[in-house]
Amino acid sequence: MGRSPCCCHDAGVKKGPWTEEEDKALVEHIQKRGGNVGSWRGLPKAAGLNRCGKSCRLRWTNYLRSDIKRGNFSEEEERLIITLHASLGNKWSTIATHLEGRTDNEIKNYWNTHIRKKLLRMGVDPVTHQQLPPDQTNHDVNGAAAALLPEALLWAAAAVSLGGLDTGALMQAQVLQQLLQAIGSNNSTTGLIANLAAANTLLNSSSSIVPNQMNYLQTGYLCNTSNFAEQHVVQQQLTNDTSPGTSTFAAAERADQLCNTAASYNVAPAGDWPPAQEFGGLLEPMMELPGLCSLEGDSFWKDILEDSYCL
């Protein structure tokens, strides 16, 4: 013989928002038992509540428990959720076990109302964490993002330059050129994506010789990596490879800021971008970096940058 049916379908069982009295009765009952709930099914009767056991469990686990953290999600928590979601999918309860004081329901709501939209704005599929195809990407024109990207690239280039040009310089230049062509291109979005894809291919084929700083272009720039969740890992790698106070770090950090800001905007098709700032004007603040010689003195870099910029 099986068990008796659940109370959830009983007529007269109260539904809807909980009152203060009900909350109090539930908390007092559970505290009286030393936090040991026992059977949720039998709880409502024992606690004097006209509620379904299921409803009581939900109210307790999602709202009344003392260890629940309140308030906004921190950046760190948001990052963790994205990373975990990339590997676990919609396993909200499993994700919740990695965030102290957060419930699965809260994380699920936060994902659906904040993170999901944010990823879509950035052209990232929130389900697969892959870059969305061009025709599904949000193409709202946003001049601010366009204005930031060239400068971000130059700062990133400065970081690369300061990190050393001994090996893979040619490869770096090619990648950079692809990226700058992507930005400067007056073609359709398809052209932009094609250029970025070419840059990606170069990066992927040259991981052994291109310095970590070069990954930077890939990680922050337009969120063009195949997996969004991996980006912060590489960014941290970059941060670990440099120290605060060094010129490389300063350049990389500036590029980071700009890329992050740009990535938070909707990226417009290249044809809609406003005229770019003068190359010289962008280059000027980088000349202040101690130890930077390549961008200024090395015509190799300067030529590439200028040529690409004029495309």
Added chain:
DNA sequence: AATCGGAGCAACCGCTCGAGT
């Protein structure tokens, strides 16, 4: 001041899985 629409969130619904009979 009133109305409308969107965002955020608490709560419900329905399904799955494991355990009891």
Added chain:
DNA sequence: GACTCGAGCGGTTGCTCCGAT
């Protein structure tokens, strides 16, 4: 082994709040 139920989980709904018009 078959059946039934409880607990837990993810998806969805509907209420409330708030800003825009």
